[in-house]
Amino acid sequence: MTAAIPPLPAPLDLLACRPARPVISVQNLPLPGNPAPEPPRRMSLPELGNQPRFSAVETPPAPVTPPMPSPPSDYTDEDLRLAIAPLVAGVMGGGSFHDDASLEAMLRSTFRRALAEHQVGPFQQPGVGHRTLWHLQALFTSRSYDEIVSDKIRRFHVEEVYLLDRDKLSLISYASSNPVRHAHPRKVGSFARKLALRVQDDSGAYMFGFELGEGRRTLISAGQYSLLVAVIRGEVTGLAKTDLEFALKRIERRYQQEFAQGVPLLEELQPLLEECLLIHSPAAPASP
Known part of the structure; x- marks a missing residue:
């Protein structure tokens, strides 16, 4: 039995529910391969006269040269006062200055070393x-x-200095104003032994000095490890003894460990002993 199937009704309801498509103008369609058109923008131009100038070849900036330091001016008394202020601070108490022999000897040694750079000795x-x-x-x-x-x-001046071991009385180091004796230790060996035999009296105590003849005498300073024997020509004053004691104290303080170990210090101590050769009398020279 055959039956005829009636045609399905058209989906009118579905078509009616679809939203209407927007109408696109041809002018608004994007072209393939081209970006979308942008609205025009306003650009601000710099004012005339303020634009930087450009050359064909840019020149690198010149290097900045630091200013040359000006030469130092002459030192004044105020500069000297500021330089020695830390040294004097230790001997100042309650705003008053106390006389200290070690400070005076240190200052004299400093000025002697400075003057020795410009002249050979105290006299021409x-x-x-x-x-x-x-x-x-x-x-x-x-x-x-x-x-x-x-x-x-x-005036007195120191001609030679000998540093002897305090216990053995052997020669540790020396300095002489005679360049031949200063350069060859064997030329002063016999003289150093003669000095070692006379530094003690009969009781074994160390002497302060003894005469050598020909206007020379010795001045002895005793330290913890050594004896400093200075051969001086002329009349000796208390200033020479203070200067020599300061020189010996500085040597033993700097080389304390070497003295305790018995290390030979012949060449190491000669520059320090050479400063003792600059010790001379501060008295005014005699009139001709």
């Missing part, structure tokens, strides 16, 4: 006439030329 060499006259006086009076010069200037 006399002229030919005076040297000839003084040599003749030494010849006719059976005295040495150095004795005549010491009598003329009436």
Whole structure:
């Protein structure tokens, strides 16, 4: 039995529920391969006259040269006062200055080292006439030329210094104003032994000094590890003893460990002992 199937009704309800498509104009359609058009924007241009100038080849900036330091000016008394203020602070109490022999010796040593850079010694060499006259006086009076010069200037100066071991009295180091003796230790060995035999009296106590003749004498300073024997020509004052004690104290303080271990210090101590050769009398020179 065959039956005829009626056609399905059209989905009118579904078509009626669909939203209406927007109408797109042809002018608003994007072109393939081209970006979407942007609305025009306003650009601000710089004012005329303020634009930077450009050259064809840019020149690198020149290097900045630091200013040259100005040469130091001459030092004044105020500069000296500021330099020694830390040294004097230790001997100031209650706003008053107390005389300290060690501080005075330290200052004298500092100034001697500074002056030694500009001159050989405290005196200049006399002229030919005076040297000839003084040599003749030494010849006719059976005295040495150095004795005549010491009598003329009436000042003392240290000629040699010897540092001896306090227990063994052996030579540790030395310095001499004679360059030949200063360069060769064997030339002072016998003289150092003669000094070692005379530094003690009969009771074994250390002496303060003894005469050597020809206007020379010794001045002995005793330290913890060593003895400093200075050979001085002329009349010795208390200033020389204070300066020598300060020099010995500084040497033993710096080389305390080496002294305790018995390390040889012949060459190491010679520069410090050379400063003792600059010790001389501060008295005014005699009138001609």
